[in-house]
Amino acid sequence: MSSVFITGGTTGIGMEIAKNYLSKGWKVGVCGRDRQKFLSSFSGMEDRILFYEVDVTEREKLKAAISEFSRPTGLNLVIANAGIAYEHKTKLPDWDYSYRMVQINLVGVMHTFEAAMEVMIPQGHGHLAAISSLAAFNGLPGVAAYSATKAAVIKLCESFSLDLKKFNIDVTTICPGFIATPLTASNTHPMPFLMSAPKAADKIVNAIEKKKAIYSFPFIFAHIVKLMGLLPRGFYKKLMTIKMFNFSKE
Numbered sequence: 248m249s250s251v252f253i254t255g256g257t258t259g260i261g262m263e264i265a266k267n268y269l270s271k272g273w274k275v276g277v278c279g280r281d282r283q284k285f286l287s288s289f290s291g292m293e294d295r296i297l298f299y300e301v302d303v304t305e306r307e308k309l310k311a312a313i314s315e316f317s318r319p320t321g322l323n324l325v326i327a328n329a330g331i332a333y334e335h336k337t338k339l340p341d342w343d344y345s346y347r348m349v350q351i352n353l354v355g356v357m358h359t360f361e362a363a364m365e366v367m368i369p370q371g372h373g374h375l376a377a378i379s380s381l382a383a384f385n386g387l388p389g390v391a392a393y394s395a396t397k398a399a400v401i402k403l404c405e406s407f408s409l410d411l412k413k414f415n416i417d418v419t420t421i422c423p424g425f426i427a428t429p430l431t432a433s434n435t436h437p438m439p440f441l442m443s444a445p446k447a448a449d450k451i452v453n454a455i456e457k458k459k460a461i462y463s464f465p466f467i468f469a470h471i472v473k474l475m476g477l478l479p480r481g482f483y484k485k486l487m488t489i490k491m492f493n494f495s496k497e
């Protein structure tokens with residue numbers, strides 16, 4: 248039986264990915280900080296999925312959870328999905344929250360991959376995946392630390408995809424646009440091409456199955472975002488002052 252461990256698998260994208268793999272008959276483990284979220288999301292399914300109450304910033308606790316989950320079946324796939332974003336986008340950052348974001352969105356991915364590699368290298372195969380974001384491709388107003396953590400995740404994965412080839416470990420980075428989850432529920436700005444979480448999970452599972460190195464979606468939005476990344480920076484700065492992109496408050 249194939250097995251997948253998903254960090255932050257109790258709501259939103261992670262929860263939908265977990266349900267997707269459950270429907271395929273995989274052994275599924277998820278972690279999160281709040282057991283109540285797990286119980287309400289997986290009501291009636293608790294006996295088919297393993298839950299670990301772990302914060303991804305806790306390196307040793309996460310290692311212990313992933314190691315326990317992997318016994319005796321091994322670990323085919325880990326998905327570093329846990330992440331936080333800004334509820335209130337402001338021109339001057341909330342520094343404490345930004346440092347916390349780096350710990351969860353970037354260091355948490357490193358903790359997840361470290362724990363998974365400790366299982367996958369000895370077993371001789373595996374697949375690491377991380378959820379980055381289309382916000383990684385350009386510095387966006389009001390979300391400096393978020394854009395930075397997600398860009399760092401892309402490069403972390405790209406390097407690992409080279410370093411881990413000899414261990415028969417694949418690496419996939421997923422860059423979604425706006426997905427309807429609790430994370431985006433409080434956004435007051437426009438969210439073009441907003442996609443439902445089950446549809447996003449379908450696309451993510453499919454990209455992982457195909458062992459894509461990097462997968463950005465929705466297709467049209469991803470191309471617009473990447474084109475914006477090619478613009479001369481002076482022009483990009485002017486473009487981002489128009490009202491539609493005015494995400495951040497004073």
Ligand SMILES: NC(=O)c1ccc[n+]([C@@H]2O[C@H](COP(=O)([O-])OP(=O)(O)OC[C@H]3O[C@@H](n4cnc5c(N)ncnc54)[C@H](OP(=O)(O)O)[C@@H]3O)[C@@H](O)[C@H]2O)c1
Pocket residue numbers: 254255256257258259260261278279280281282284301302303304328329330331332351355378379380381422423424425426427428429430431
């Ligand atoms: N929604 C979007 O539009 C969108 C777009 C691009 C990328 N993403 C990325 O996709 C990922 C999932 O986002 P989502 O929209 O599904 O958000 P969500 O619904 O808020 O889910 C976040 C999940 O992460 C868990 N989590 C948060 N901090 C954690 C921590 N320190 N340790 C362990 N678990 C933690 C949460 O559970 P607890 O709170 O109980 O810990 C929850 O299960 C994130 O990395 C996000 O940046 C989302």
